[in-house]
Amino acid sequence: MIKVIVSYPVIRTVLLCLVCSMITTQSTIAQKGKRGTSPDNCQLDEAKKWYEQGELEKVESIEACVDNPKSMSREKRIEGLQLITESYLYRDKIGAADKTFRKLLKVNPLYVADSTNPDISYDLIYLSRSFSRKPIISLYIGGGTNFSLVEQLENYGVDNTSGSANHESYLRNVVLGANANIGLIVPLIYNFEFVFDATFGYRTYAFADSLYLSANLNNPTSAGGDLAGRAGGPLLYSTLTFNENQFWIDVPLMLRYNITKFKGFLPYIYAGGAANFLIGANLSGIQRSTEEERVGRGAVIQAPTSPINLMEHSNMLDNDNSTIPAMRTVYNVSFIAGAGVKFRVGRDFLFVDFRYTRMFLNNVDVNNRYVNQDLMYRYGHVDNDYRMDNFALSIGYVKAFYKPRKKRTYNPIVINNKYNRWLEKERNYIKKETDEDLKRELNSALKEMERQKPSLIEDVQKGRAKGEKILTDKQKELEALKNKRVKVEVKYE
Amino acid sequence: MLSNLSKYAIIVAFLSACFIHSSCTKSEISPANQELAFIKYYGHVKENEGKGLVQTSDLGYILIGSSNSYTTEDESDIFVVKTDSLGNEQWSMSYRKPSESVQSGAQTSYNRYDEDGIAIFEQTDGTYLLVGTRTTVNYPFEQAPTGTELETKTVIYSIDGVTGAVLAEHVVRENSGFDEEATAAVIDTAMSRIVITGMTTRLRANKPNGTSIYDTKDIFIIALDKTTFAETWSDFIMRGLEGEDASRSIHVLANEYLLTGTVQRLDANGNLYSSLLTVNLLKATGTPTNVRYWGNPNDEGNDFEGGYSAYDPNRQTITVVGSAKNVSGVTNGSIVLFQVNESLNATGSFSEDPSTFMTYKPTENLPGAILGQISAGGAVNKFTANHIAINPDDNDYGFIISSTYDIVTSESNVAILKIKEDYTMDTGWPYFFGYHDPTSTTATADAAGAVIPVVKTVTGTTSTEITGYAFTGTFNLGTNNMIGLVKVKPAGTLN
Numbered sequence: 001m002i003k004v005i006v007s008y009p010v011i012r013t014v015l016l017c018l019v020c021s022m023i024t025t026q027s028t029i030a031q032k033g034k035r036g037t038s039p040d041n042c043q044l045d046e047a048k049k050w051y052e053q054g055e056l057e058k059v060e061s062i063e064a065c066v067d068n069p070k071s072m073s074r075e076k077r078i079e080g081l082q083l084i085t086e087s088y089l090y091r092d093k094i095g096a097a098d099k100t101f102r103k104l105l106k107v108n109p110l111y112v113a114d115s116t117n118p119d120i121s122y123d124l125i126y127l128s129r130s131f132s133r134k135p136i137i138s139l140y141i142g143g144g145t146n147f148s149l150v151e152q153l154e155n156y157g158v159d160n161t162s163g164s165a166n167h168e169s170y171l172r173n174v175v176l177g178a179n180a181n182i183g184l185i186v187p188l189i190y191n192f193e194f195v196f197d198a199t200f201g202y203r204t205y206a207f208a209d210s211l212y213l214s215a216n217l218n219n220p221t222s223a224g225g226d227l228a229g230r231a232g233g234p235l236l237y238s239t240l241t242f243n244e245n246q247f248w249i250d251v252p253l254m255l256r257y258n259i260t261k262f263k264g265f266l267p268y269i270y271a272g273g274a275a276n277f278l279i280g281a282n283l284s285g286i287q288r289s290t291e292e293e294r295v296g297r298g299a300v301i302q303a304p305t306s307p308i309n310l311m312e313h314s315n316m317l318d319n320d321n322s323t324i325p326a327m328r329t330v331y332n333v334s335f336i337a338g339a340g341v342k343f344r345v346g347r348d349f350l351f352v353d354f355r356y357t358r359m360f361l362n363n364v365d366v367n368n369r370y371v372n373q374d375l376m377y378r379y380g381h382v383d384n385d386y387r388m389d390n391f392a393l394s395i396g397y398v399k400a401f402y403k404p405r406k407k408r409t410y411n412p413i414v415i416n417n418k419y420n421r422w423l424e425k426e427r428n429y430i431k432k433e434t435d436e437d438l439k440r441e442l443n444s445a446l447k448e449m450e451r452q453k454p455s456l457i458e459d460v461q462k463g464r465a466k467g468e469k470i471l472t473d474k475q476k477e478l479e480a481l482k483n484k485r486v487k488v489e490v491k492y493e
Numbered sequence: 494m495l496s497n498l499s500k501y502a503i504i505v506a507f508l509s510a511c512f513i514h515s516s517c518t519k520s521e522i523s524p525a526n527q528e529l530a531f532i533k534y535y536g537h538v539k540e541n542e543g544k545g546l547v548q549t550s551d552l553g554y555i556l557i558g559s560s561n562s563y564t565t566e567d568e569s570d571i572f573v574v575k576t577d578s579l580g581n582e583q584w585s586m587s588y589r590k591p592s593e594s595v596q597s598g599a600q601t602s603y604n605r606y607d608e609d610g611i612a613i614f615e616q617t618d619g620t621y622l623l624v625g626t627r628t629t630v631n632y633p634f635e636q637a638p639t640g641t642e643l644e645t646k647t648v649i650y651s652i653d654g655v656t657g658a659v660l661a662e663h664v665v666r667e668n669s670g671f672d673e674e675a676t677a678a679v680i681d682t683a684m685s686r687i688v689i690t691g692m693t694t695r696l697r698a699n700k701p702n703g704t705s706i707y708d709t710k711d712i713f714i715i716a717l718d719k720t721t722f723a724e725t726w727s728d729f730i731m732r733g734l735e736g737e738d739a740s741r742s743i744h745v746l747a748n749e750y751l752l753t754g755t756v757q758r759l760d761a762n763g764n765l766y767s768s769l770l771t772v773n774l775l776k777a778t779g780t781p782t783n784v785r786y787w788g789n790p791n792d793e794g795n796d797f798e799g800g801y802s803a804y805d806p807n808r809q810t811i812t813v814v815g816s817a818k819n820v821s822g823v824t825n826g827s828i829v830l831f832q833v834n835e836s837l838n839a840t841g842s843f844s845e846d847p848s849t850f851m852t853y854k855p856t857e858n859l860p861g862a863i864l865g866q867i868s869a870g871g872a873v874n875k876f877t878a879n880h881i882a883i884n885p886d887d888n889d890y891g892f893i894i895s896s897t898y899d900i901v902t903s904e905s906n907v908a909i910l911k912i913k914e915d916y917t918m919d920t921g922w923p924y925f926f927g928y929h930d931p932t933s934t935t936a937t938a939d940a941a942g943a944v945i946p947v948v949k950t951v952t953g954t955t956s957t958e959i960t961g962y963a964f965t966g967t968f969n970l971g972t973n974n975m976i977g978l979v980k981v982k983p984a985g986t987l988n
Contacts, residue, residue, distance in 0.1 A: 156527060158534045162581040211534070218584030218656055220563040220570070237537050237562075238972065290538045290972040299972035322860070370987030376532055377928035378937070378971050 041072050044080050051083055059087040060096075067103065077107050082124070089123040094461050101127055102404040109133060109347060109402030123462060130410030130463030135400035138185040142353065142396020146177045148203045153362060154385035156369065158376070159211040170386070172208035172241060177201065179392050189408070191258040195270060199250040203390055204243055211238040211380060240381055242286035245307070246328070246388075249277045250357065252336050266342040266349070276332040276359060282307035288379045301379060308374060325368045327383060334359040342398060349398040357390040406461075415460050415467030419453055422471060426478060438482070445481055449474055530961065530987045533580035534968065534975040537562030541572065543965035543976035545612045546943040552578045556965050557610035557623060558942070558976050563587045568607035571625045571650070572976070573657060580978050586657030588650055590627065594635070603632040605640065608648065612678045614687075619654035622719060624678040624689055627664065644668070647675040647689055647715075649722060663722035665715060671695035673713055676754075680719060681745045684776065687719040690740040690752055697731040705735045705759055712740040712754060714779055730779040732772060734758045736765045744804035744811065746835050749782065750774045753802040753813050756786060766796040769815050769829075771837050785837045787813070788820065788829075790845040795820040797829065799878040803892060805885075809835050814881040814894050820847050826875030828853040828896060828910060841916075851916040853923075855898070860925055873899040876908060879941040879966075886946070886959045889983075890914045895944035895964050900929055903936035907966045907977075909944060911985060924985045926977075927968060937969040939977075947980060959983055 040046075042065035050058040065071050066080035081104035088097035104111055113120050113128035150170035155161045183197035254272030284307040289300040312326040340353035364383045375381045408414060426446055433439040459465040535541065537560065545557040553576050560572035570587035577583055590606040610625040627648040632640040646669075651661040665673060675691035693713040700708075711733030716725045732738070736757025744751045752774060755767040766789065773783040788795045799815030812832045817823040830851040831843040843849050855874045877897045884891045891913045898908040906927035911919040927939035944964035948957045961982045968977040981987055 156531070158532050160533075160581045161527070161579070162577070218586070219582075220572075220585060220587040288970070288972060301971040367988055370530065370532070373928055377926070377939075377968060380534055380970050380975075382532060 041076055042066050042080055044072070044076055044083075047080065047083055051087060056087040056091055060084055063100065074107060078104060078111065081107065082113075082120075085127070086121055086124055089121065089127065089462070094458055097123075097127060098461060101131065105131060105133075105402070105404035109135075109400075109404070123464075126463035128463065130406055130461070132405055132407045133402075134187050135185070136187070136403040136405070138349075138398050138400045140183050140185065140351065140396050140398040141181070142183075142351065142394040143178070143180040144353075144392060144394030146179050146201060146203060146390050146392035147174065148177065148205045149389040149391070150205050150207075150386050151389065152384050152386045156382045156384050157209070158380045158382055159209075169208045170205050172206040175204045175206050175243060177203045177390075179394060181394065181396075185256070185398070188255075191260055193256045193258065195252075195254040195256050195272070197250070197252045197254070197274075199248075199252065199274075201248040201250060201390070201392070202245065203248060203388065204245045205388075206243050207241065209240045209381070211240065238288055238290040238380065240286070240288045240379060242283045242381075244281065244283050244310075246278060246363075247280035249279055250274045250334070251277075252334075254336055254338075258342075264344060266344070267339070268342065269337075269339045271335075271337040274334045274336050274357065276334055276357075278311075278328055278330050278332070278363075281310040281328045283310065283375075284308075286379055286381075288381075304374070308372065310372075325371055326365055327368050327371060328363055329361060329365050332359045332361045332363070347402070348400050351394075351396050351398055353392075353394045353396070355390075355392045355394070357392070359388050359390075361387065363388060409466045409468050410460055410463055411467070412457050412461040415471065416453075416457050418467070418471055419457070419474075422475065423450060423453075442478070442481055445478060449478075527579045528960070528980075530982050531580045531978075531980050532987065533576070533582075533978045534970070535574045535582060535585065535978070536560050536572065536973075536975045538973060540569070540974050541976045542569075542609070542940070542967045542974065543942040543978070544610055546945055546963060546965040546978070547613055547615060548945055548947060548963070549575070549615050552949060553583065554578075554580065554963060554978060555613055555615065555621065556942075556976060556978060557613040557625075558965070558967075559609040559625075560587060560976070564589075566592065566605055568605045568630060569609060571608045571610040571623060571648075573610065573613065573621070573623060573652070574976065574978075575654075575657065576978065580980060584655075584657050586652070588623065588625075588652075588659065592635075595631070601634075603635045603637070603640075604643075605630045605632065607642075611675050614678075614680045615654070616680075616719075620660060621652050621654055622680070622687060623650040623652060624648075624675050624687070625650070626674050626691075644670075645672040645674045647673050647691060649687065649689075649717070661722075663717075665689070665717070665722075669695075673715075676740055677743050679743045679745055679750070681716070681750075681776070683745075684716075684725075685719055686716050686725060687722075688714065688716045688743055688745070688750055690714045690743045690754075692737075692739055693731060695731060697733055700733070700735060702735050702758065707736045707757070707759070707765055708733070710737045710739070712738050712752070712756075714740070714743070714750070714752060714774060716776075716779060726779040730774065730781075732756075732781060732784075736767070738770075739800070740770075741800045742802040744802065746773075746804070746806075749776060749835075750779075751802075751804065751811055751835070751837075753811070754800040755797060755815070758792075760792060760794045762794075764794060766794045767798060767818075768795070769797050769800045769813060769831075771802075771811070771813065771833055773835075773837060783837050785833070785845070787831060787845050788847045788850075793821060795823075795847055801878060801881050803881045803883045805883050810840055811835070812881060812883075812892055814878045814892075816876050816878050816896070817847070817852070822848055823850075823852050824854045824856070826855040826873075826899075828876045828878055828894065830881075830892070830894075830912065830916065851912065853910065853918055873901055873905075875899045877941075880943045880964075882943075882945050884911065884946050884959065884962075885948075889959070891919065893944050893946060893962050895941040895966070896923075897939070897941045897966075898925060903938055904929060905938045905940065907939050907941045907964065907968075907979075909962065909964055909981070909985065911962075919985075922985055924981070926966075926979055928971070937971060939969055940967040942966040 042062045047059045047062050063084050066077055085097050085100045110133055113125045115125050179201040181197050181199035186194045252272055252274030254270045256268050256270035259267045310327045313324055315322050335358045338355035340351050342349040342351045362385045364385050369383055430442045456470050460467045539562040541560040543558040547555050549555050556574045558572050559569040561569040570589040572587050574585040575583045589608045592605040595602055595604050607628040608625050612624045614622045625648050626645055628645040629643040630640040631643050647665040649663045652659055672694040675689050678689040680687055692710040696711050711731045714730040734756045738756045740752055740754035742753045752772045754770045756770045757765050757767045768789045769787040771785050772781050774781050788797050796818040797815045798818055802811050802813045804811050810832050814830045817827045817829050832840045855876050880895045882893050884893050894910040896908045897905050899905045906925045908923045908925050910923040913919050928937045942965035946959050947961045947963050949960045951958050963980045965978050967974050
């Protein structure tokens with residue numbers, strides 16, 4: 001057995017720690033239980049008075065409290081962070097002001113300093129303007145309906161495929177499909193974005209074909225007889241109809257341009273390309289009917305009980321384990337173009353989108369055109385080569401994710417690097433200058449510009465000046481000096 | 494600069510879209526590669542039947558058969574379809590004697606004519622000669638629902654090669670009191686003749702074994718001038734035994750004609766059986782010079798059908814194909830084949846004994862879907878050979894056979910078989926064409942017609958190559974029978 005001897009000071013310290021931890025826990029529990037309720041709102045009201053009184057260090061002391069998301073309501077935190085930023089700006093602590101403003105933007109990524117509010121300083125307005133409010137990335141989900149148009153590329157078929165009789169139609173009825181998509185939006189420069197997408201599309205069209213047998217008048221109707229009244233027209237005799245249903249996964253990559261001149265909604269246009277994967281295709285409702293010209297008798301071959309599968313599948317018959325190959329190509333590529341409108345909902349958007357997809361490749365697998373006995377010998381159908389266009393209308397929701405960052409033209413690091421590169425380039429130029437007077441003048445000007453650089457960069461950081469404009473102005477200044485050479489006219493006698 | 498960039502980007506994107514959309518035009522014209530393989534149907538709403546097929550000098554095709562699609566009457570017309578090399582119909586025409594009232598004493602009745610096309614030949618002047626049969630059907634009055642068949646005669650049409658219009662028509666021995674039903678014909682170019690064979694009810698007298706009640710038809714052969722249609726032999730040549738005999742093919746040799754078919758005889762028990770027949774006939778007079786019967790060297794009673802043949806003038810051989818109906822040692826429904834020379838002597842190891850014939854059982858190499866149907870019950874499982882052609886490819890010499898393949902009752906497909914030079918079936922063959930209902934609830938009876946190798950001149954040379962095989966037949970599309978023309982690749986497939 002081990003004896004433990006505890007001295008009195010140890011006991012006292014332990015007890016004191018226990019009491020303190022209990023008090024702290026109570027306080028924490030009290031704070032956790034009530035979100036945004038710092039007992040005194042982080043002394044925000046007092047901080048406002050300190051600001052008025054010029055006690056700016058005291059203002060900045062509430063920053064730790066305001067930083068705590070649970071300290072106050074969101075609006076109060078914004079107020080607090082705005083006040084702290086103003087304080088830093090007043091004291092010319094640009095870095096700190098920058099940092100605090102970024103915290104403000106984390107709370108409200110869409111915050112803009114109101115230039116019409118007389119209580120807000122110009123410094124804060126300029127600083128506010130130097131930050132981008134575009135999402136760093138967005139996700140969207142949508143769905144809608146679509147309509148397909150088929151373009152026939154080559155005309156195969158069990159009837160006469162020469163001539164130009166328009167006896168086939170891929171628009172027998174207007175049939176609508178459906179689509180659903182999820183996507184990712186990555187902003188680029190200016191108002192351009194990359195959009196990556198995965199779209200599930202159910203696309204369908206209604207086909208009709210009247211079997212067309214005679215290309216010209218040289219058929220039995222021209223000889224008179226019972227069909228003499230039909231002479232002069234193509235001899236159609238049998239109508240085949242079906243719907244083809246296709247299930248696609250599209251993976252497009254698009255470049256989108258946003259038109260930002262409107263408030264509250266954001267029109268956009270885009271274009272790009274996609275890889276398309278066909279995951280299912282079938283013919284449903286296939287029917288062929290004939291009708292005798294004069295007596296109206298005819299016959300109808302109805303559709304089988306289940307759609308005719310156009311993808312690779314096993315025969316599923318007794319004693320037949322053969323695989324029927326796919327009659328459709330599994331892969332395709334397409335051009336995509338579209339337009340839409342986003343409507344802001346808080347930090348996110350609702351959108352309405354119209355998309356045109358133009359597949360380039362033949363939908364039909366030319367190596368398997370003649371694999372389906374049903375189609376060839378019962379319904380009298382052979383696939384034509386065709387490609388498909390699709391028009392889709394979707395609505396959806398965009399979830400935007402923000403990260404406070406400077407606009408490029410106000411980014412001090414970027415502008416500083418550009419400025420340094422330009423200075424270096426001019427120094428090299430000056431070295432080659434042969435005119436000593438000009439060389440001296442240029443060197444002097446360059447040194448002055450170098451001296452001005454910190455304050456210029458500070459102005460950029462504050463948002464008071466655009467970095468590109470500063471650089472352009474300095475370049476013009478130096479060019480003006482270079483051009484200020486004395487022109488000497490030499491007269492030859 | 495930014496706004497200009499965006500503007501230009503938008504304009505370029507939409508102009509590209511417009512250009513791409515407008516640059517593609519819809520094609521209604523047959524693709525050139527459709528020559529490789531295709532399926533085409535001809536005819537109209539009612540019943541159509543395909544029999545004969547020839548590749549024409551313009552590398553298209555001309556088909557002959559029958560159709561009652563162009564009339565409200567039940568009787569058929571001879572139907573001819575001319576196509577291009579892609580199988581697209583260039584023209585089609587139907588031929589039939591117009592129905593008419595006939596007076597017999599005080600009685601007036603109504604005749605309709607049922608015509609069926611058998612063979613077609615392209616002439617050097619661009620016209621075509623058709624051979625068919627015409628059966629007179631007599632009705633008591635025009636609207637009578639049923640009629641009585643009277644005579645069946647052989648009919649020949651000469652038609653224009655561009656329009657199909659009739660240039661001349663001739664009925665062989667019209668009103669002779671006998672039926673003469675043509676089954677095959679050949680053009681003897683050297684003698685400017687058309688030689689026709691078939692079955693006749695005018696029976697030959699003095700048969701070796703006498704006659705029987707089953708002796709209803711003998712074989713006839715007749716030679717006509719192909720321009721005037723005048724008969725060139727002094728008499729109508731008949732041939733046959735004591736049963737129903739049939740001729741199937743006729744060929745022009747150097748000095749003789751060679752005919753193949755079947756002859757039917759009675760065995761000792763009074764059972765009828767058919768042997769395969771080969772006959773040489775003198776060109777000058779039509780007199781048979783040599784007759785041989787195949788399949789029953791000792792009168793075993795083996796029963797065959799068919800007797801179609803193909804003649805190779807280069808090798809001077811005649812290859813005969815038929816089907817085994819009931820042959821000892823051979824599975825019923827098998828394809829049987831043997832070969833003779835111009836003197837009717839068997840070549841190689843063939844002999845009159847059917848055990849030396851090349852045979853192909855109907856149970857071999859069937860597609861799974863057909864096997865499935867057969868195993869479900871009600872199987873007929875039988876080949877009926879219909880036509881044979883030489884495959885003249887020096888590197889792939891052999892024979893191509895078309896056959897009706899009966900799967901189950903009321904359902905049949907067209908089977909194409911390719912036999913190699915060594916008389917074995919080529920790998921992957923035969924191929925079957927036609928709808929077969931795996932549940933056997935839909936009856937679709939397809940029937941084979943003629944089959945030919947498709948020949949094309951090699952570009953820039955005078956030599957030719959085989960680009961595949963084409964065959965015709967009757968395809969039941971569920972609504973009605975259509976004449977089909979199927980062109981397959983050299984491997985026998987459509988894909």
